[in-house]
Amino acid sequence: MALRAYQPAPSGDFQLFSYFPTGDVWAGGTYRPQAVAGVYFFKPIAASDAEEISRWRYPEPYTTYNGDPASVPGLLDPRYNYHAVTVPDGELVGYFCFGADATVPAGRKLGLYDEDALDVGLGMRPDLTGRGLGPDFVRAGLRFARHPFSPPAFRLTVAAFNRRAVKVYEAVGFEVIHSFGDRGVEWLLMRRPA
Amino acid sequence: MKTLEITPKSKDGDLLRAIGETLRAERTERGLTLKQVAEGAHVSVSYLAEIERGEKDPSSRVLESIAGGLEVEVSGLLVRIASSLEPAPVVPVANSLAA
Numbered sequence: 001m002a003l004r005a006y007q008p009a010p011s012g013d014f015q016l017f018s019y020f021p022t023g024d025v026w027a028g029g030t031y032r033p034q035a036v037a038g039v040y041f042f043k044p045i046a047a048s049d050a051e052e053i054s055r056w057r058y059p060e061p062y063t064t065y066n067g068d069p070a071s072v073p074g075l076l077d078p079r080y081n082y083h084a085v086t087v088p089d090g091e092l093v094g095y096f097c098f099g100a101d102a103t104v105p106a107g108r109k110l111g112l113y114d115e116d117a118l119d120v121g122l123g124m125r126p127d128l129t130g131r132g133l134g135p136d137f138v139r140a141g142l143r144f145a146r147h148p149f150s151p152p153a154f155r156l157t158v159a160a161f162n163r164r165a166v167k168v169y170e171a172v173g174f175e176v177i178h179s180f181g182d183r184g185v186e187w188l189l190m191r192r193p194a
Numbered sequence: 195m196k197t198l199e200i201t202p203k204s205k206d207g208d209l210l211r212a213i214g215e216t217l218r219a220e221r222t223e224r225g226l227t228l229k230q231v232a233e234g235a236h237v238s239v240s241y242l243a244e245i246e247r248g249e250k251d252p253s254s255r256v257l258e259s260i261a262g263g264l265e266v267e268v269s270g271l272l273v274r275i276a277s278s279l280e281p282a283p284v285v286p287v288a289n290s291l292a293a
Contacts, residue, residue, distance in 0.1 A: 068243035074227030101227065105234035105263065183259075185236050 040140040041086045045095060049084035050075035052092055058126045061161065065123065074101070085141070094124040096141040098149060104157050106182035112189055118151030134168035142172070142194075151194050160186035207248055208279065213257070214248035216275045220264050221246075235263030 053075060054067035075082050080101035085094040102121030103113050113119065122141055124133065142154055158165050160179065166188060174190035181187070221231050228246075232239045236259055244250040245260070252260065261268040 063240075064238045066238060066240045068228065068240045070243040070246065071228045071239055074229055077227065080227075101229065105230065105265075183236060183262075 039087055040093070040137065040144075041088065042083045042096070042141075042144045043086070045075055045082040045084045047072070047076060049092055049095070050082070053095055053123070056123075056126050058129070062129075064159070077101075083144070085137070092125065093128055094122065094137060096145070097121040098145055102156060104182075104187055106180060106185075106187060107157055107189060110180055112178060112180070113155075117153040117155035117191060118145060118149050118194075120145065120154050120156045130164065134165070135171045138168060138172045146194060153191055153193050155189065155191045158188050158190065160188050166190075209275075210251055211248040212275050212278045213252065214246045216271065216278055217242075217260060217264070218246040220266060220271065220274070224264065226264070231260065231263040233263070234265070235259040237263075 050072045051069070054069050054071050056067055057063075058065050074080070075095075079099070081098040082101075083096045083098075084092055085096065086092050098118055098120060100119070102119035107113060120141065122138065124137055145151065145154070154174070156169060156174065158169065160166070166176075169190050173192040175192065176188050177191045178189040179186060180189070221228070228239050228242055232242045235242065235256075237256065241250060242260065245252050245256075257271070258268050261271050264271070
């Protein structure tokens with residue numbers, strides 16, 4: 001899996017990576033949410049965030065991204081590095097995950113996830129989608145991820161039907177490097193330098 | 195003429211619950227999240243969650259897809275579902291005939 005490259009490396013990376021799930025900041029001391037894009041704050045996901053995200057409902061044709069109360073444990077699993085994104089008043093506006101949970105089974109079977117990039121997954125609160133906020137939101141997430149993960153590149157996997165998301169990723173510099181189908185579902189693998 | 199009811203009506207939802215519980219057990223034993231299985235099965239997270247709770251009735255084709263998402267054989271899945279069902283209560287035939 002892609003994340004392995006960022007796990008216990010002999011020195012530096014390990015600390016950066018392992019501090020986050022425990023709530024410490026990579027520079028030492030207590031973790032403080034960082035404002036990395038002026039208006040967006042990133043912090044390791046809390047149970048209350050996960051519960052809120054699991055209640056989000058997207059309109060057609062995006063209902064496939066709807067959560068469920070039973071998805072909370074997956075969001076809270078420290079292996080998947082879910083982070084809540086808030087605005088300064090604390091309102092939850094979206095989330096990011098970094099590593100294995102941002103890959104799909106069909107891509108794993110094809111061996112597409114080399115360890116030379118960090119897989120990124122994300123979601124915005126339904127009422128904020130379709131308003132042109134995507135590129136800034138994604139840029140903020142990538143800027144945040146550079147510190148704890150120091151990846152050589154970013155990669156994401158998106159369902160090909162989701163043209164709206166693909167446009168956002170293209171706008172922030174991702175390029176389609178591979179497309180693959182799996183029993184009627186098409187996926188795009190996109191990548192950009194860190 | 196009186197009809198004989200050899201097999202008592204099964205309680206509604208028993209099979210659905212057995213299917214759902216088996217799917218959830220298979221998933222959690224493998225350390226997989228709903229999202230991961232749903233992506234492999236090409237069903238939505240919420241639909242898979244409803245099936246796991248016994249709220250939705252999956253077609254055989256959907257069951258096959260979910261087996262794919264779990265990376266198990268559908269035959270093994272069906273065996274496990276069957277074994278999780280309580281054995282059907284035996285109705286003494288003689289009593290039924292006497293009635």
